[in-house]
Amino acid sequence: MRTIRYWARFLNAFLSRFKRLILGSIILGVIIFLLFWRFGNSLNFLKPTETVGIVGRFSLEELPLSIQQELSIGLTTLSEKGVPEAGLAQTWESQEEGRIWVFRLKDYKWQDGTKIKAEDINYRFRDAEKEIAGDDTVKFTLKDPFAPFPNVVSRPVFKKGLLGAGDWKVAKLTQITAQLNRSLTLQNTKTGKKKTYRFYDTEEAARTAFKLGQVTSLQDIVDPKDLLKWKNSKIDVQSHEDRYVGIFLNVKDQILSGKSVRQALAYAVNKDKFEESRAISIIASNSWAFNPQVKEYKYSVEHAKELLSSLPTEQRSFTINLATTPGLLMIADSIKEDWEQIGVKTNLQISNTPSQSFQALLAIQIIPSDPDQYNLWHSTQSTGTNVTGYTNGDCCKESPRIDKLLENGRRTIDIEERKSYYFDFQRFLLEDLPVIPLIHPVSYNISRK
Numbered sequence: 325m326r327t328i329r330y331w332a333r334f335l336n337a338f339l340s341r342f343k344r345l346i347l348g349s350i351i352l353g354v355i356i357f358l359l360f361w362r363f364g365n366s367l368n369f370l371k372p373t374e375t376v377g378i379v380g381r382f383s384l385e386e387l388p389l390s391i392q393q394e395l396s397i398g399l400t401t402l403s404e405k406g407v408p409e410a411g412l413a414q415t416w417e418s419q420e421e422g423r424i425w426v427f428r429l430k431d432y433k434w435q436d437g438t439k440i441k442a443e444d445i446n447y448r449f450r451d452a453e454k455e456i457a458g459d460d461t462v463k464f465t466l467k468d469p470f471a472p473f474p475n476v477v478s479r480p481v482f483k484k485g486l487l488g489a490g491d492w493k494v495a496k497l498t499q500i501t502a503q504l505n506r507s508l509t510l511q512n513t514k515t516g517k518k519k520t521y522r523f524y525d526t527e528e529a530a531r532t533a534f535k536l537g538q539v540t541s542l543q544d545i546v547d548p549k550d551l552l553k554w555k556n557s558k559i560d561v562q563s564h565e566d567r568y569v570g571i572f573l574n575v576k577d578q579i580l581s582g583k584s585v586r587q588a589l590a591y592a593v594n595k596d597k598f599e600e601s602r603a604i605s606i607i608a609s610n611s612w613a614f615n616p617q618v619k620e621y622k623y624s625v626e627h628a629k630e631l632l633s634s635l636p637t638e639q640r641s642f643t644i645n646l647a648t649t650p651g652l653l654m655i656a657d658s659i660k661e662d663w664e665q666i667g668v669k670t671n672l673q674i675s676n677t678p679s680q681s682f683q684a685l686l687a688i689q690i691i692p693s694d695p696d697q698y699n700l701w702h703s704t705q706s707t708g709t710n711v712t713g714y715t716n717g718d719c720c721k722e723s724p725r726i727d728k729l730l731e732n733g734r735r736t737i738d739i740e741e742r743k744s745y746y747f748d749f750q751r752f753l754l755e756d757l758p759v760i761p762l763i764h765p766v767s768y769n770i771s772r773k
């Protein structure tokens with residue numbers, strides 16, 4: 325058995341022979357550690373590129389807004405409540421009660437290092453005239469006063485070639501036609517880190533790509549299917565407060581023209597059965613203009629039956645045709661079950677693209693970032709974007725109350741005054757009930773553990 329003295333002599337001899345090598349290794353290790361600590365962010369080329377799968381057919385001019393916002397910013401940005409804040413423009417002002425808007429730029433540069441000038445702001449508006457008033461000032465003259473204009477110019481601005489002013493820039497673009505891109509690689513201008521977006525026509529194709537390892541994550545998937553059970557998958561559920569699932573009711577329909585019928589249908593739906601968060605209004609709950617005092621139509625079979633019983637006898641028995649898409653079929657089945665409990669026979673009509681000619685339509689509505697919903701509910705839009713045909717009341721003979729509120733809301737600059745108009749707009753619209761808000765939809769972000 326070797327003694328402690330033996331090992332001490334052995335270690336001393338070893339250190340004497342290899343002390344230069346050992347000392348050099350220690351010094352080199354310290355230098356490498358310090359280099360990685362100091363310049364680690366610039367060595368991202370050593371790391372694998374994150375690859376993200378997204379569903380949709382996007383042109384170069386119409387990339388998803390989330391990607392556009394990584395590449396650049398607009399004259400303004402929006403707070404969580406939808407209030408415009410400084411973007412490329414440090415300040416702005418309105419003149420002539422909101423008909424003229426003047427924006428003064430901050431000292432921003434494009435990703436190629438050139439300064440962003442007023443002449444680079446390339447928004448194109450049909451009813452607005454742009455005027456350059458110096459290198460750092462741009463003026464827009466509108467046909468009519470329009471209070472939401474600072475919200476509109478939050479859309480990111482680009483120079484030719486998708487050159488922006490954000491923290492990410494385009495590093496590589498792969499496309500199969502001049503209009504359709506399949507892959508987009510971005511590089512962070514500060515850290516050098518890269519990530520690639522790959523675009524798929526269907527969720528099935530995106531899920532398959534994830535299973536085959538062609539992408540490391542998926543964004544905004546509506547139906548994850550069997551990926552929910554994959555042990556090596558991480559699932560993040562995202563609730564979209566900026567949209568709602570609602571039942572849009574054709575108020576021109578003979579049966580649904582009566583407000584009592586529409587309200588009865590609203591009370592009959594058990595919203596508590598849905599796991600998603602409840603939507604009670606047509607304006608986002610985190611908006612500065614959201615009215616929490618609107619009628620919620622809490623589930624009540626008794627009240628629904630009472631409203632139907634108040635109708636003339638010959639009008640109490642009827643059938644509703646409910647149109648929707650395959651992705652909302654489970655919700656539609658639940659609504660059918662609820663409506664038939666109060667004696668309303670319900671036929672489901674499932675199609676990838678439901679007809680604009682419907683009796684009742686279950687659909688997802690994106691909520692505009694500004695509370696202005698003139699295009700969706702003003703009576704002049706009843707043959708276009710106002711899909712329910714709503715025109716301010718059951719028999720359309722009263723004064724155009726909703727029209728007036730929408731007109732005042734978009735013409736008024738003072739935010740508190742605008743807020744009062746939109747509070748009333750929500751209250752009166754949801755009393756007439758051309759749409760029954762149900763829930764805020766969710767989507768899934770899927771990644772590997």
